[in-house]
Amino acid sequence: MSPILAILVVAFFLYCVTTSASDPDPIQDFCIPNPKFGSIKTAHHGSLPCKNSSEATTDDFIFSGIKGAGNFSDTGLAAISVNPAIFPGINTLGMSFVRADLKVGGYNPPHFHPRATEIAYVVQGSVYAGFVDSTNRAFARVIEQGEVIVFPRGLLHFLMNVGDMPTTIFGSFNSQNPGLQKVPTAIFGSGIHKELLEKAFGLSPKQIEAMRRRFNPKRVK
Numbered sequence: 001m002s003p004i005l006a007i008l009v010v011a012f013f014l015y016c017v018t019t020s021a022s023d024p025d026p027i028q029d030f031c032i033p034n035p036k037f038g039s040i041k042t043a044h045h046g047s048l049p050c051k052n053s054s055e056a057t058t059d060d061f062i063f064s065g066i067k068g069a070g071n072f073s074d075t076g077l078a079a080i081s082v083n084p085a086i087f088p089g090i091n092t093l094g095m096s097f098v099r100a101d102l103k104v105g106g107y108n109p110p111h112f113h114p115r116a117t118e119i120a121y122v123v124q125g126s127v128y129a130g131f132v133d134s135t136n137r138a139f140a141r142v143i144e145q146g147e148v149i150v151f152p153r154g155l156l157h158f159l160m161n162v163g164d165m166p167t168t169i170f171g172s173f174n175s176q177n178p179g180l181q182k183v184p185t186a187i188f189g190s191g192i193h194k195e196l197l198e199k200a201f202g203l204s205p206k207q208i209e210a211m212r213r214r215f216n217p218k219r220v221k
Contacts, residue, residue: 032051033049095175102159102160104165121169121171124168126143
């Protein structure tokens with residue numbers, strides 16, 4: 001490959017990477033939301049004005065809330081999602097992260113993040129993890145402590161502790177607001193007409209109601 005062609009290939013690659021980023025590029029070194037203009041906990045992270053950079057402190061860029069596991073759900077999963085709403089220092093930096101802990105046999109059901117790719121690092125334990133691409137091909141296997149797996153943006157993925165000890169995973173996203181949709185809840189807990197669900201999944205009305213009670217009991221009258 002000629003030097004000129006090589007330069008063009010690299011330039012094209014860099015263009016694709018930068019233009020496909022989930023979040024816009026920052027226009028300053030950092031942007032600590034100014035609490036004087038309202039609560040930091042907003043659905044649109046980064047929508048608040050920045051406080052003067054001279055008022056920023058070291059503590060704005062340090063987060064201590066993932067030293068231990070969060071509260072466990074009935075699936076054996078405890079997840080602590082970290083975004084600008086609770087960690088102002090990452091506001092406008094195009095990233096967020098999560099600590100996930102799984103009890104033995106615990107799982108994170110199939111879900112996806114519409115606005116971000118995720119990198120998951122296994123801190124301890126072993127998990128069966130993977131994703132499904134748009135041709136319905138599954139890429140999955142058991143990953144051990146010290147290994148990393150990537151879940152491409154918008155693709156269905158899942159985790160299950162298959163070891164004999166609790167598992168801890170740190171996940172990082174290339175968006176400060178990656179979004180989350182869990183497939184079982186999206187299907188059976190969103191109010192989709194039950195007749196369509198009966199036809200799509202070959203389930204009886206009784207089975208549909210049972211699934212609705214499980215994934216969104218508030219919608220079941």
